Amino acid sequence: MENETLKNETTTQNIQLVKGKFTPEQASEVMMALLDQKINYHKIEGIQLWEKNHKNDQEPIFKRIKELEAEKQNVTKFISKMRAEGKEIQIKGTLQMSSCD
Numbered sequence: 001m002e003n004e005t006l007k008n009e010t011t012t013q014n015i016q017l018v019k020g021k022f023t024p025e026q027a028s029e030v031m032m033a034l035l036d037q038k039i040n041y042h043k044i045e046g047i048q049l050w051e052k053n054h055k056n057d058q059e060p061i062f063k064r065i066k067e068l069e070a071e072k073q074n075v076t077k078f079i080s081k082m083r084a085e086g087k088e089i090q091i092k093g094t095l096q097m098s099s100c101d
Contacts, residue, residue, distance in 0.1 A: 032072065
């Protein structure tokens with residue numbers, strides 16, 4: 001019975017993580033916190049993998065960290081522009097999870 005229930009459940013889940021209008025300062029706090037958390041996740045993941053196997057290829061992790069750091073620069077430029085123009089910033093951020101069948 002339980003397996004039948006699981007088969008009938010959706011295999012995709014959406015999570016509305018961020019939604020609303022923010023001042024440039026608030027938008028900066030939200031976006032930097034999200035990006036910094038993701039960067040730190042990859043740094044810790046890299047260290048853990050290296051501790052398990054010193055021959056582990058760290059390049060994909062370093063590449064992703066660089067991509068996220070570039071996104072931080074883009075966000076900073078965008079927010080600075082909005083601040084200079086006296087505008088609020090709307091942020092919509094939905095995460096989607098799905099099974100990897």
